[in-house]
Amino acid sequence: MEEKDKPNEEDDQEVNPWKVSAKDGGKIDYDKLIDKFGCQRLDQSLIERVKRLTGRPPHVFLRRGVFFAHRDFNEILDAYERGYKFYLYTGRGPSSESLHLGHLIPFMFTKYLQDAFKVPLVIQLTDDEKCMWKDLSVEESIRLARENAKDIIACGFDISKTFIFSDFNFMCPAFYKNIVRVAKCVTINKAVGIFGFTGEDHIGKISFPPVQAVPSFPSSFPHLFCHKDNLRCLIPCAIDQDPYFRMTRDVAPRIGHRKPSLIESSFFPALQGENGKMSASDPNSAIYVTDSAKDIRNKINKYAFSGGQDSIENHRKYGANLEVDIPIKYLGFFLEDDAELEHIRAEYGAGRMLTGEVKKRLIEVLTELVERHRVARAAVTDETVDAFMAIRSLPYMFD
Amino acid sequence: MGYTKEKLLARLKELQIDFTQYEHPVVLTVDEQAKYVGHLGGGLSKNLFLKDKKNRFYVVSALADTKVDLKVLSQRFGLGKGGIRMAPEEALGEILQVPLGCVTPFALLNESARRVSLLLDQSFRAHDRCFFHPLSNDMSISISAHDLDKFLKSIGRDSAYVDLEANPTVGKEQPPDLAHLVPSDAIIVPESAALTASLQVPTQNDESELMNHNPLTTTTKTDKQSKEKKIFKEKTANEVHSYRSYANPQLFVEEILDKASSLILSEITEETIKQHGDQLGAVASNSIRKRLSLELNNLAIIFKNKAYTEGFRAGTQQSAQ
Numbered sequence: 001m002e003e004k005d006k007p008n009e010e011d012d013q014e015v016n017p018w019k020v021s022a023k024d025g026g027k028i029d030y031d032k033l034i035d036k037f038g039c040q041r042l043d044q045s046l047i048e049r050v051k052r053l054t055g056r057p058p059h060v061f062l063r064r065g066v067f068f069a070h071r072d073f074n075e076i077l078d079a080y081e082r083g084y085k086f087y088l089y090t091g092r093g094p095s096s097e098s099l100h101l102g103h104l105i106p107f108m109f110t111k112y113l114q115d116a117f118k119v120p121l122v123i124q125l126t127d128d129e130k131c132m133w134k135d136l137s138v139e140e141s142i143r144l145a146r147e148n149a150k151d152i153i154a155c156g157f158d159i160s161k162t163f164i165f166s167d168f169n170f171m172c173p174a175f176y177k178n179i180v181r182v183a184k185c186v187t188i189n190k191a192v193g194i195f196g197f198t199g200e201d202h203i204g205k206i207s208f209p210p211v212q213a214v215p216s217f218p219s220s221f222p223h224l225f226c227h228k229d230n231l232r233c234l235i236p237c238a239i240d241q242d243p244y245f246r247m248t249r250d251v252a253p254r255i256g257h258r259k260p261s262l263i264e265s266s267f268f269p270a271l272q273g274e275n276g277k278m279s280a281s282d283p284n285s286a287i288y289v290t291d292s293a294k295d296i297r298n299k300i301n302k303y304a305f306s307g308g309q310d311s312i313e314n315h316r317k318y319g320a321n322l323e324v325d326i327p328i329k330y331l332g333f334f335l336e337d338d339a340e341l342e343h344i345r346a347e348y349g350a351g352r353m354l355t356g357e358v359k360k361r362l363i364e365v366l367t368e369l370v371e372r373h374r375v376a377r378a379a380v381t382d383e384t385v386d387a388f389m390a391i392r393s394l395p396y397m398f399d
Numbered sequence: 400m401g402y403t404k405e406k407l408l409a410r411l412k413e414l415q416i417d418f419t420q421y422e423h424p425v426v427l428t429v430d431e432q433a434k435y436v437g438h439l440g441g442g443l444s445k446n447l448f449l450k451d452k453k454n455r456f457y458v459v460s461a462l463a464d465t466k467v468d469l470k471v472l473s474q475r476f477g478l479g480k481g482g483i484r485m486a487p488e489e490a491l492g493e494i495l496q497v498p499l500g501c502v503t504p505f506a507l508l509n510e511s512a513r514r515v516s517l518l519l520d521q522s523f524r525a526h527d528r529c530f531f532h533p534l535s536n537d538m539s540i541s542i543s544a545h546d547l548d549k550f551l552k553s554i555g556r557d558s559a560y561v562d563l564e565a566n567p568t569v570g571k572e573q574p575p576d577l578a579h580l581v582p583s584d585a586i587i588v589p590e591s592a593a594l595t596a597s598l599q600v601p602t603q604n605d606e607s608e609l610m611n612h613n614p615l616t617t618t619t620k621t622d623k624q625s626k627e628k629k630i631f632k633e634k635t636a637n638e639v640h641s642y643r644s645y646a647n648p649q650l651f652v653e654e655i656l657d658k659a660s661s662l663i664l665s666e667i668t669e670e671t672i673k674q675h676g677d678q679l680g681a682v683a684s685n686s687i688r689k690r691l692s693l694e695l696n697n698l699a700i701i702f703k704n705k706a707y708t709e710g711f712r713a714g715t716q717q718s719a720q
Contacts, residue, residue, distance in 0.1 A: 159703065375701075
């Protein structure tokens, strides 16, 4: 069920931590992906359970199927119901200074999980990974990690329950011991099979995957989880990170640890459409958290791919193609009100609402979001980052 | 508000810093200043107030005849080409709290300029004394570089002397040499600044010509803008206000009450009274809860994190002693 680690010869779509591309430049087939990876669909019953256990409405990303796949999430919920807590683990590879909305999605969801379940969180900034893959200097990747930490903090994590660390700064005995334990369990052949390394790749790359694996084990954080070796771990991430954790789940029982659970999201589309690529070199392919209200208005109006018809007459006649329309997709991510979204979908799909109106609503929603982020970001100083990243105990982590 | 010239001079005397003061009519450019103090020996300074795209601010203080190329500086900071430009007028008042034509290292005395990065021309050290405005354009004081350092040290600042005319290559192997002088934090200035900035920049597009020109000379364009910006100033005062409320309980509570009361007022109108009658209380209260809950939660977490950080800092500094 789990070990589908053959390289991607038969499949035309390629999904791994460093590359995401669809078949023939089309859309990603998520059903095929779930099948190939061997994870499970997050169905409505699980969402209902979350609602019941947390006593609050499930997050918009759950309701809209943004987070749509999982591994053993039901076990987390089973244990939670019996009074057993867990901790959250997520992370970011700090490869660029500016974050766009797509980058924020796992963090927005993780914040909800932290608030809803009242559990602690560790956030890993893989500055070593970016140093190796993007050929940045060590100093530059550490600097980027700190900069990104500020935007992450601005997502609203509770400092009394959150530990942020960067690999370069946190490497400590307990962490390294676990890295070696994991590394001993993965052959080069296996690593090549999972991650596609070649003889041309430097040895730093091959030795990195254990670094992303070990935060799944509470013993990697003795200052946080002393005597809590049995604590479960839930990892919210985008589905392209699945290979790391397939490997981790394979290794875990062999070194006497629990397998971490995962809850996975689909990819956030570029402004130009599903087939477009969100790239750092094209600022118009995404909305950045530093964009002004004017930038947002401009980008949505000019670059957001529309599923509307080419003329108003045709549009009133045939309605919009909701499958490819980017504003509708973005509203699906960020418009809280289910009823309003349904209304817009119905009206736009029938041709009664025009692209301009949909875009206008989206601009409002995004501007509010980016503004809230900007205000929160302004409050984050170097001292705040230092505090979040300090090695300290979190006595109130389950409150 | 900001420090006055008198307070500054008193402070310099307290610190036993040696300086000489010269009063003259208000001057807005280095050329004008030269008319009154140029013959006295000592280097005239030109002072630029700069801003980058991420709202970080810099004061570059140089000898009047040092060539300062903003494009080169921008690269040396690691901001790419064209990453640095003249800061807008608003920022001058808000952050440095000095009038036009009065940018000076002494402005860093103000709390609002805490996060402004200061670069000093290493050529200052070649002169016995140099001239700066002491927070007012109707006076110049001459002071040695050594004494300027003494003053800066007294306000907790390091003196960063830089060869401003250098033009080192910046590339993969050669990291930007001034990157460490980029402030770590942005400063939020009311929105009007962003608006007028885009209008102001064209008046100074030949940046290499800034050698003998005080860059913040008023032009007719900025006169018009000052009328517009007055309107925006009231609206955006709230923005700046909320920024400072992050760790202050009273301001925090004010912020909450402001938001709540403005929502209440918007919920209770003739229309809604007619619509809901005596149910209006319950309806308005539900609506406010729904609309405010997310925003207030966000504010609360910011407040909590700020408070924790302050405590953490106090605790670690204590144990470090």
